[in-house]
Amino acid sequence: MKTSILIIEDNEQNMYMLSYLLKKEDYEVTKAFNGKDGLELAINIQPEIILVDIQLPDMDGYEICAKLRQANLPKTTTIIAVTSYAMEGDREKAIKAGADGYMEKPINTETFIAEMENIYKLNQ
Structure with missing residues (x-):
């Protein structure tokens, strides 16, 4: 069975x-273009991995991470912040909000999958 991912x-x-x-x-990929839709889809489809941008139009990724952790998702759901925020302390802020991992943009297309899978495996 394919691993399901919500972006x-x-x-x-x-x-x-x-x-x-x-x-x-x-x-298996599902897409959401804002936080509200992302939260709704996460609850409905219960993906194994959720990739969350930090800068979104309706709510920031930190708030989304916190709300995802409060939602009725399996404990093994892996949440990864994928962001251009690369200032000191941003990784820690994402983890504190509920993310399991943090990946910086622009992503490296050659290593992205391996990095994401590594974060996922560490969370299982």
Whole structure:
């Protein structure tokens, strides 16, 4: 069975690239372009991995991470912040909000899948 991934990302180019890379590796991908839809989809489909952008139009990724952790999702759901926020303390802020991992944009297309899978395996 394919591993299911929810991407919460408002930038169409980033969404296209992430979903392309994941589908190429045979992941089942669901897309949300804002936090509200992302939260709703996460609760309804219960994906194994959730990739969350930090800068979204309706709520930031930190708030989404916190709300996802409060939702009725399996404890093994892996939440990864994928963000261009790369200032000192941002990784810690994402983890404190509920993310299991943190990946910086622009993503490296050659290492993205392996990095994501490593965070997922550590969370299982």
